[in-house]
Amino acid sequence: MSSLGNLGDGFLTILTPMNMLWVLVGALLGTAVGVLPGLGSAMAVALLLPVTFSLDPVGAFIMFAGVLFGGLFGDSTAGILMNTPGNSTAIAGSIEGHRMARSGRAAQALATAAIGAFVGGILSSVLVVFFAPSLAELATLFGPAEYLALSVFAFVAISAVVSESVLRGLAALVIGLAIALVGVDGMSGTARFTGGMPELFDGISIVVITVGLLALGEVIAVAARRGTKEDLRVMPSTGRLWLSRAEIRLAIPAWLRGTAIGVPFGIIPVGGSEVPTFLSYGTERRLGSRRADSLFGKGAIQGVAGPEAAGNATAGTAMGALLALGLPTSATAAVMLAAFRQYGLQPGPLLFERASELVWALLASFFVAMAVLLVLNLPFAPLWAKLLKVPRHYLYSGITVFAMLGVYATSSKILDLVLVLAIGLLGFAMRRYGLPVAPVLIAVILGPLAETEFRRAMAVSEGDPSVLVSSPITIVLYLVLALGVTGLLVQRARNRGRAIASEANPS
Amino acid sequence: MTTHPAPESGPAACLRRRTGLIVPLLLLVTGIVLGAGTLTMEVPPNVASPGPQLFPTVVAVACVVFAVLLGIDVLRRPEPERVAGPADGDPATDAGTAARTAEAADVTASSASTDAPVDVSEGAADDTAGAGATRVRSNRGAVAGLVGTIVAFIALLVPLGWLLSGALLFWGVARALGSRRPVFDIFLSIAISSIVQLAFSAGLGLNLPPGVLAGVF
Numbered sequence: 192m193s194s195l196g197n198l199g200d201g202f203l204t205i206l207t208p209m210n211m212l213w214v215l216v217g218a219l220l221g222t223a224v225g226v227l228p229g230l231g232s233a234m235a236v237a238l239l240l241p242v243t244f245s246l247d248p249v250g251a252f253i254m255f256a257g258v259l260f261g262g263l264f265g266d267s268t269a270g271i272l273m274n275t276p277g278n279s280t281a282i283a284g285s286i287e288g289h290r291m292a293r294s295g296r297a298a299q300a301l302a303t304a305a306i307g308a309f310v311g312g313i314l315s316s317v318l319v320v321f322f323a324p325s326l327a328e329l330a331t332l333f334g335p336a337e338y339l340a341l342s343v344f345a346f347v348a349i350s351a352v353v354s355e356s357v358l359r360g361l362a363a364l365v366i367g368l369a370i371a372l373v374g375v376d377g378m379s380g381t382a383r384f385t386g387g388m389p390e391l392f393d394g395i396s397i398v399v400i401t402v403g404l405l406a407l408g409e410v411i412a413v414a415a416r417r418g419t420k421e422d423l424r425v426m427p428s429t430g431r432l433w434l435s436r437a438e439i440r441l442a443i444p445a446w447l448r449g450t451a452i453g454v455p456f457g458i459i460p461v462g463g464s465e466v467p468t469f470l471s472y473g474t475e476r477r478l479g480s481r482r483a484d485s486l487f488g489k490g491a492i493q494g495v496a497g498p499e500a501a502g503n504a505t506a507g508t509a510m511g512a513l514l515a516l517g518l519p520t521s522a523t524a525a526v527m528l529a530a531f532r533q534y535g536l537q538p539g540p541l542l543f544e545r546a547s548e549l550v551w552a553l554l555a556s557f558f559v560a561m562a563v564l565l566v567l568n569l570p571f572a573p574l575w576a577k578l579l580k581v582p583r584h585y586l587y588s589g590i591t592v593f594a595m596l597g598v599y600a601t602s603s604k605i606l607d608l609v610l611v612l613a614i615g616l617l618g619f620a621m622r623r624y625g626l627p628v629a630p631v632l633i634a635v636i637l638g639p640l641a642e643t644e645f646r647r648a649m650a651v652s653e654g655d656p657s658v659l660v661s662s663p664i665t666i667v668l669y670l671v672l673a674l675g676v677t678g679l680l681v682q683r684a685r686n687r688g689r690a691i692a693s694e695a696n697p698s
Numbered sequence: 699m700t701t702h703p704a705p706e707s708g709p710a711a712c713l714r715r716r717t718g719l720i721v722p723l724l725l726l727v728t729g730i731v732l733g734a735g736t737l738t739m740e741v742p743p744n745v746a747s748p749g750p751q752l753f754p755t756v757v758a759v760a761c762v763v764f765a766v767l768l769g770i771d772v773l774r775r776p777e778p779e780r781v782a783g784p785a786d787g788d789p790a791t792d793a794g795t796a797a798r799t800a801e802a803a804d805v806t807a808s809s810a811s812t813d814a815p816v817d818v819s820e821g822a823a824d825d826t827a828g829a830g831a832t833r834v835r836s837n838r839g840a841v842a843g844l845v846g847t848i849v850a851f852i853a854l855l856v857p858l859g860w861l862l863s864g865a866l867l868f869w870g871v872a873r874a875l876g877s878r879r880p881v882f883d884i885f886l887s888i889a890i891s892s893i894v895q896l897a898f899s900a901g902l903g904l905n906l907p908p909g910v911l912a913g914v915f
Contacts, residue, residue, distance in 0.1 A: 245902045311819045358771060362764040363758060369728050376750040379742055383750060384735045405846075414840040419877050584875035589890065591871045592864055595851065596894060600904040608852045612845070617724075623836070624718040624772075626723070642753045649748045 194320050201551030205253050205559060213246070214556055217254035218563045221261020226269050226575050227408045227586060231278030232506075233632075238590075239403035240530055241597040248534045248549055255530060257563065259510075259523060260312055263464075263503050264564045265575060267304040271495070272297060272576050280502045282486035283468035287487065287494025293536040294490045299434055301572035303442055303492050306434075307499030310446040311566045313506025316557040319514075323543075323554075324514035330540040333516075335648035336658055339667040341518055342641035344672050348459065350515050350630045351676055352466060363626045366532025366617070367634025370395060378646055379638070390606045394616075397529035398601050400635055403611040404628050405522075406594040409620020410587045415619065432601060438492050445475055445493035449500030456501075457508025464502040464521070471501035507557065513538050514550060518637075522629045525636045715776035722769035731763030843874030859909015860899070864891035 217239075224235035233256045243251035263280065270285025271292050284304060291300035306484070333341075350360030373384045374394030385391040434442065449471040456467040475497040478483040487494060509520045510527070517539030519525035531538050536546055543550055570574070578586075598611045614685035621628055645659075652658035660666055713719075736754040847870030854863040868887035869880075877883055898904040 241904075242898070242902065245904070321827070327850075356771075358764070358767055362721070362768050364758045365725065365757060365764050369732060369761060370731065372754055372757060379745045379750045381739060381741050381745075381750040383739060383754060384732065410875075411841060411844060414844045414874055415836045415838075417837045417840045565702070582877070584872045584877040586885075587875055588868045588871035588877075590850070591895065592868050592890065595848070595867060596860075596898065596906075599855070600898065600906070603813070603905055605852060605856065608855070612848050612852065619841075620724070624721050626721065646748045646752075654748075678874070694822060 194324060196548065197551045198320050198555055200548070201553075201555030202559075203549060204249060205556050210250060210253055210556075211559070213250045213254040214573075215557050217257025218560055218567055219257075221258035222265035222567060222575060223278040223578060224258075225262035225265025225278065226578050227590075228269055228273075228275040228579075228678040229278075229315045229413070229589070230406070230564070231266060231280065231523070232259050232404035232682040233401065233521075233526050234409075235259075235262050235600050236526045236595055237398060238406060238525065238528070238597055240398050240526075240533060243530075244533075244601070248536070248546075249552050251534070252549060252553045255406055255527065256556040257560040258554060259506065260308075260503065260557070260560050260564055261567075262615035263312075263506055264305060264308050264568045265429045267308070267499055268301060268568075268572050269579060271300045271304060273579065280464035280468055282465075283472040283498035284495050284502070285559045286472065287491050290488070291490035291492070291495065296490060298573070299492065300490070300495050301436060302434055302569055303438075303495045304499045305565060305568040305572060306442070306448050307449060308503040308568075309495045309561055311450045311453055311500035311503035311505075312507050312561045313558065315448045315457065315504040315511075316554065316561070318454060319507060319511030319557075320554055323511045323515045326511065327540040327543045333664070334662075335644040335651065336660075336662060337391075337668075338644040339648060339659065340640055341516070342637045342644070344668050345518065345520070345633055346630075346641070347672055347676060349633050350627075351679055356625075356682070360630050363621065363628070363630040364634045366621075369632035370400065370614075370631070371635045371638035378643060388531075388606070390604055393620050394556070394639075395610055396602060396607065397532075397635065398456050399598055399611050400614055401526050401595045401632065402598055403614030404621075404631060406590055407611060407615025408622060409626070410591050410594075411615055411619035412622045413583065413587050413622070413647075431613055434492075441492050442496040445496035446473060446500045448599065449497035450504040452497075453501035453504030453506050456505045457510075459520065464505040467505050468498040468501045471645070483619050497627040510557070514542060514553075514606045515540065517542075520634065521631045525632045528636055559614065575627070579685040711784075715773055715778075718772040718777065719769060722765040722772065725761050725765035725768065729758045729765060732758035732761060840874050840876070843870055847871055847874060855909075856907050857909060859911050860887075860906040861895050861911055862909065863890050864894060 202545070205211070220239065221232060221235050223236070224230050225232060236255055239254070239258055243254060262278070266276060266281040267284050267288065267341070270281040271288035274285060274289040276282045276285045284307075288304060290298040291297065313535065335559040346364055351357045352360075352363045371394070373391055375382050375385070375392045382392060437576060452471045453464070453467040456464070462538070472494060475493040476487050477490070479487045479491055479493055485491065506521075506523065509524045512518055512520050513524045515538075517528070517537060519528045528538060530540075536542060536549070595608060598607050599605075618628060620626075621631075648658055649656070660669065732754050736751050736758060739751055739754075741749060741751065776899050847867060850870065851867040854866065858866075865884075865887040868890050869883050872883050872887070874878065895906060899906045
């Protein structure tokens with residue numbers, strides 16, 4: 192029961208007025224950014240990174256916890272009311288959610304989403320509290336070969352699963368690996384691709400990359416879409432604020448099923464909550480079709496409850512995997528990893544020993560943030576939607592100002608501003624031509640790790656490559672990866688065949 | 699802004715539907731730069747065996763390979779000929795977003811139940827990616843205005859200082875994104891820039907360049 196004792200200490204650390212203020216500020220900012228279309232919690236954390244420099248690590252990380260989950264709470268609001276999900280993780284929940292809004296039950300949909308996010312987040316945080324320490328112990332058995340296998344797993348899984356075409360996913364991955372090569376090689380001291388500029392010896396900062404790809408890329412995409420017909424009507428939030436007993440009876444099993452689906456996906460590096468939210472949506476739909484009075488297609492409450500719970504459950508366990516293994520499984524976790532590194536902390540097995548106070552304060556702040564967010568979102572979701580009435584050009588120019596401010600404030604280097612613009616243009620081109628952004632972030636974070644571990648393993652074995660597949664853990668990881676990718680490719684080929692067949696003879 | 703062009707033919711139209719070639723082109727250039735950089739890299743003499751050149755070589759080769767594969771893919775499957783409708787007129791796309799998203803949602807739902815959720819989800823995520831039968835309209839003027847503003851901001855930040863260049867950034871971006879109240883925007887942008895200066899420079903102690911207004915504060 193040492194976990195509970197540690198968690199108690201964590202609560203004692205954060206239950207000070209100042210720290211509670213940071214949670215609240217984080218939750219407000221996270222929700223605000225989450226509500227805006229196209230911007231999610233990964234970008235919110237990236238924008239806040241430089242701003243939190245003057246805080247102590249504990250204050251900064253509990254603020255990040257608020258931002259992280261605030262983004263997840265907020266992104267369903269725009270999806271339900273406007274059918275423009277704030278983030279890809281909210282798409283599944285918005286399908287039925289927007290239909291509920293159209294049939295005059297917007298308030299119930301928003302409430303279901305908020306409670307679902309709360310249930311998923313709390314349950315997965317409980318799991319993290321109890322299992323992260325043992326996961327960290329397991330991770331101490333990992334050597335260079337195992338870490339290489341984990342990175343390769345993350346690379347392939349994220350490229351294959353997140354993107355609609357494996358080719359585009361892998362191309363995005365390669366772009367990320369190329370960006371990560373810039374800088375002085377840590378093992379030999381060789382300057383690589385710096386063009387002789389000392390500013391580049393430390394590599395391109397992760398703040399520059401995330402802000403460029405996620406924030407500036409989106410702003411440019413908004414500019415490019417200007418003048419295109421868009422349906423931006425905000426549905427009035429009508430209906431009862433509370434859920435009837437019948438609705439709760441429908442929603443509770445969906446919340447729990449969604450959580451169960453979401454939890455395992457936090458540990459598998461497939462790029463976050465897209466897969467579990469859609470799996471949950473599919474499950475709810477199939478279960479709903481067995482009922483005679485199914486509302487699917489007309490706004491079924493289960494279709495909102497399941498995916499929202501799944502999304503937050505995944506985010507919770509993803510943080511557990513990040514803390515215990517040091518392995519980011521989603522874009523948001525990758526940015527959080529960057530945040531840890533800014534404070535000179537390396538997530539992974541040793542973090543629980545070296546910075547145990549910070550870890551437990553962070554875990555405790557998950558619970559506090561979740562409670563604060565439930566209060567902020569349950570009654571006030573319609574108020575958040577008002578944010579969408581601020582003219583778009585002011586919202587996004589504000590974001591641009593903050594992006595440039597953040598990048599410049601981190602380093603005081605003009606070169607970083609030039610880089611952020613270049614990477615922003617890259618992010619825009621990737622959005623425009625259907626390349627996923629998440630593999631770039633994962634590659635930038637894990638690329639150097641994979642290289643170092645590979646070279647370390649080869650140095651230990653004196654050049655014998657069989658060391659890479661010599662332990663049971665590595666063999667299992669590569670086998671699972673091969674099976675998963677084969678299964679996915681077969682599935683897609685079959686779907687494509689079916690699509691062509693149904694196009695050929697429409698019935 | 700161009701209105702609806704008549705269906706074109708010839709090499710120009712052919713290229714217009716394949717602007718996606720810019721991504722493989724970028725990959726190809728990256729691969730070549732990486733390859734050249736790897737060959738000319740100055741490696742210290744006593745480096746352990748898989749040296750600092752191995753990974754760049756692998757990445758460079760991968761860049762070229764994916765550039766070719768992606769290039770073929772773009773050439774074989776060009777974007778739809780029809781461009782998405784502008785904000786006014788064109789009744790065909792008027793019902794557009796709503797109908798199309800509903801449709802995409804149905805497709806998503808049916809295939810989500812066959813355990814292959816993501817490829818469709820991406821389609822629904824940005825119906826720009828090709829779910830609908832129209833090509834994305836790109837407002838080149840707006841993008842140029844935005845990028846130009848940011849370039850000007852970068853150039854002027856140190857000489858002018860945060861307060862003025864930050865205000866210029868906000869004003870220019872708002873204008874590029876479609877604001878039509880330039881005078882009101884001037885006051886708004888100076889207000890925002892000043893709030894940022896106060897909150898982050900005076901409040902949080904971040905280091906912002908004072909520029910020409912150095913003596914005033």
